[in-house]
Amino acid sequence: MVRHTTCIMSIPSTASIESQLPTTWSSYPCPDISTVMPSYTSSLWSQDYKPQYWSKYLVWQWLQQMVDMHQIDAASIHFQNFDVDGRQLCSMTYQDFTRAAGTVGPILYQSLNELKWSGQHLGVEFNPLDMIKSEPDDTKRSHSRPHQIKKHNPRGTHLWEFIRDILLNPEWNSGLLKWEDRTDGVFRFLKSEAVAQLWGKKKNNSSMTxxxxxxxMRYYYKQEILEHVDGRRLVYKFGKNAQGWRESEK
DNA sequence: TTCTTATTTCCTGTTT
DNA sequence: AAAACAGGAAATAAGA
Structure with a gap:
């Protein structure tokens, strides 16, 4: 309760955000985008605090939040297995989680279980609207976390990983980015400003462009996380230091 | 607290 | 002309 209040307060007023939105946002075809907009107040979401009622998108948001929170290597999760709504998610067994997320499965399973009941008496731990932020909730379960899944990601997801993860989830990537050449790792921004806004959301920076x-992105060329692509506008290519984007790697 | 990393912000110039 | 691309330089935020 406390945490998401502060989060919402930190977000600029609805009016100012909306006035900044590029036109592509108003005509944005993805219904999900609205769910990350601050204009959706908690009243609308009251029942979304309960995992049982989450939409598929909220499930995905929760997953993203878990990835950030526990600094999980997103590539280790089979997101296809989480293309389910809250009811289905809640009916997944421990085994299901392990199958879908390997070593991370138990963590997700446990976190979800806490949420199933916390909404009622322990206070809400997860606010769907928080998803974009990577606040390391540090309530002492870090010890039990299998060390092998810990990723040296000081600040949660890096930009290239954020981009990669959107690309890797076609079901939620409605026209933001698109693979140009799946095997070569070439992709293109279809809604560049929308992606920037989402990235800004994640970094709690409403002025990202x-x-x-x-x-x-251009700094990534030197690090060889991205490879330069000849004159094609809005087109990038993953380089040899970018991991987890290949189909075979997933 | 300093050092380092990974951006973020700003800018001037070039290209599409 | 508008939107992208190129990078340099400086500022920042947060982790080590």
Missing amino acids: YEKLSRA
């Missing part, structure tokens, strides 16, 4: 995001 494609202009700035692309500068960060």
Whole structure:
């Protein structure tokens, strides 16, 4: 309760955000995008605190949040197995989780279990609207976390991983980014400003733009996380230091 | 607290 | 002309 209150307070007023939105947002075909907009107040979401009622998208958001929170290597999760709504998610067994997320499965299973009941008496731990933030909830379960899944990600997901994960989830990637060449790792921004806004959301930076995001992308060339692609606008390619984007790696 | 990393912000110039 | 691309330089945020 406390935590998401502060989160919502930290988000700029609805009016100012909406006035900044590029037109692509208003005509944005993805119904899900609205769920990450601050204009959706808690009243609308009251029952979404209960995992049982989550939509598929909220499930995905929860997963993203778990990945950030526990610094999990997103590539180790078979997201296809989580293309389910809250009711289905809640009916997944411990085994199901292990099958779908390997060593991370138990963590997800446990976290979800806490949520199933916490909404009622222990206070809400997970606010769907928080998803974009990577606040390391540190309530002493870090010890039991299998060390092998810990990723050296100081700040949660890096930009290239954020991009990769959107690309890896076609069911939620409605027109943000698109593979140009799946095997070569070539992709293109279809909604550059929308992706920038989402990235900004994740970093709690409402003034992120494609202009700035692309500068960060260009720094990746030197690190060989991205490879340069000839003159094709909005097209990038994963380099040898980018992991987890290949179909075979998943 | 300093050092380092990974951006973020700003900018000038070039290209599409 | 508008939107992207190129990078340099400086500022920042947060982890070690």
